[in-house]
Amino acid sequence: MKHPLGRVVSGIVSLMLGTAVLAQNNPTAVSQPGGQASGVWQAPNTAHPGGKLPKDVKVQLVQVAGGFVDPIHITSANDGTGRLFVCERPGVIRIIDKDGKVMDEPFYDNRANTSFQFLENGLYCVEFSPKFKENGLLYIAYADMWFNGATFIVEYHVDPNDPNKVDMTSARPILRIDFPYCNHHGGKMKFGPDGYLYIGVGDGGWEGDVLDAGPDLSTLMGKMLRIDVNVKDRKNERYTVPDSNPYAHAADPQLMVLFGKSEKTFSEIKQKAKPEIWAYGIRNPWTFSFDRKTGDLWIADVGQNTWEEIDFQPANSKGGENYGWNYMCGTHPFPIEKEKTGEKWPIVGVMPVAEYSHATDGICVIGSSVYRGKDFPDLDGIYFFGDWASGRLWGLAKDDAGKYQMQELLNTSLNLSSGGEDEDGNIYFTNATSQYGTWNPFQSPKGAVWKLVSADKVPQGAKTAPLDNK
Numbered sequence: 001m002k003h004p005l006g007r008v009v010s011g012i013v014s015l016m017l018g019t020a021v022l023a024q025n026n027p028t029a030v031s032q033p034g035g036q037a038s039g040v041w042q043a044p045n046t047a048h049p050g051g052k053l054p055k056d057v058k059v060q061l062v063q064v065a066g067g068f069v070d071p072i073h074i075t076s077a078n079d080g081t082g083r084l085f086v087c088e089r090p091g092v093i094r095i096i097d098k099d100g101k102v103m104d105e106p107f108y109d110n111r112a113n114t115s116f117q118f119l120e121n122g123l124y125c126v127e128f129s130p131k132f133k134e135n136g137l138l139y140i141a142y143a144d145m146w147f148n149g150a151t152f153i154v155e156y157h158v159d160p161n162d163p164n165k166v167d168m169t170s171a172r173p174i175l176r177i178d179f180p181y182c183n184h185h186g187g188k189m190k191f192g193p194d195g196y197l198y199i200g201v202g203d204g205g206w207e208g209d210v211l212d213a214g215p216d217l218s219t220l221m222g223k224m225l226r227i228d229v230n231v232k233d234r235k236n237e238r239y240t241v242p243d244s245n246p247y248a249h250a251a252d253p254q255l256m257v258l259f260g261k262s263e264k265t266f267s268e269i270k271q272k273a274k275p276e277i278w279a280y281g282i283r284n285p286w287t288f289s290f291d292r293k294t295g296d297l298w299i300a301d302v303g304q305n306t307w308e309e310i311d312f313q314p315a316n317s318k319g320g321e322n323y324g325w326n327y328m329c330g331t332h333p334f335p336i337e338k339e340k341t342g343e344k345w346p347i348v349g350v351m352p353v354a355e356y357s358h359a360t361d362g363i364c365v366i367g368s369s370v371y372r373g374k375d376f377p378d379l380d381g382i383y384f385f386g387d388w389a390s391g392r393l394w395g396l397a398k399d400d401a402g403k404y405q406m407q408e409l410l411n412t413s414l415n416l417s418s419g420g421e422d423e424d425g426n427i428y429f430t431n432a433t434s435q436y437g438t439w440n441p442f443q444s445p446k447g448a449v450w451k452l453v454s455a456d457k458v459p460q461g462a463k464t465a466p467l468d469n470k
């Protein structure tokens, strides 16, 4: 999500810019040798709205539970209990039990220490250990009030006497990330198929990446991180860096043997790189997820004034991908004005698999997951994502020719705030109503949790998402 100014600016300026770009009327992609472009360039396999999924897909969002204060994360513990855990931005985690009832008592309540006055701060995420059933450990990321909204990642143990309570005395700090500004903090965490904890961190920099964090390997901002919280010495170690992280040994002293080394070898020595970095060139990965079948990673990276993007990382990646920010936003130059001036601009990093324009489709991308549930076979293999401002919902998948297709499936009037999965691979979205400038979420209308279903499988009497007729 963005700064209030960012939103206003994107609402007005981006409309103008977007229209201008559209008016230039494509597709005179001028790709220059050496990764340079000028004007509007088209990446070979980046999908845009208006595509057609390989299968006929019709979906609906069905309300599972309401009454939440700015719900911004939903997940499960994968422990066989069928519970859903919903993070409320002011610092509370609530449980929806397997029968769909919201439990009266919260699972976790840390309102006293959570900074939530600004819309992009609060309780970001809870992620359960892959071995939660055996070890009872879970990880919470939130903006800490006492440290100027720094992201705290803290390990807790579930209460040994009550499976529906966090033992608040078990807190064990894992990582603190400081930010100079209050926006673009990310805060989402997921355990990968490799058992390591992945953390999304935004560029933390006002707007336009004024810190140059995206390409800067010496900061954790503007990155995907990968750490190992499964430490041997729990008293003295907070986490370790997996040996296979791309910069795990970047800071190691180098022997001054200069001869016999190639230029490529020299170029790969990055002494200032933080070892926790897994991928870089990212603006604000507010949501990301792993495909539970393939292990592929899908990152919804919130863009600047004009383009939103979905990035993809195959399961066999060795890390170290650069997703382009702040040289590019989507498949476009940053700043976007370079498309009009005709000057050459560099094509940097891994292009997104999908992008959409602020001029037509939304301003803040909200990802969920690739559907791998059993109940709706038509949805299998499709990545579902939406937009916070427009309430649109899309499906994204490759067609038979291997080309990504992005198809709009719903146009709701919800402010979508996050997406997640239950134990069985069903997909859910949350909607939250607070806006920029609304400092007190308790005064905003309550938000809800919505389950993605095939349109022909909406249960009788279910409440479905309100639709926009635009």
Ligand SMILES: [Ca+2]
Pocket: 281, 301, 309, 323, 324, 325, 328, 329, 330, 350, 352
């Ligand atoms: Ca990018």
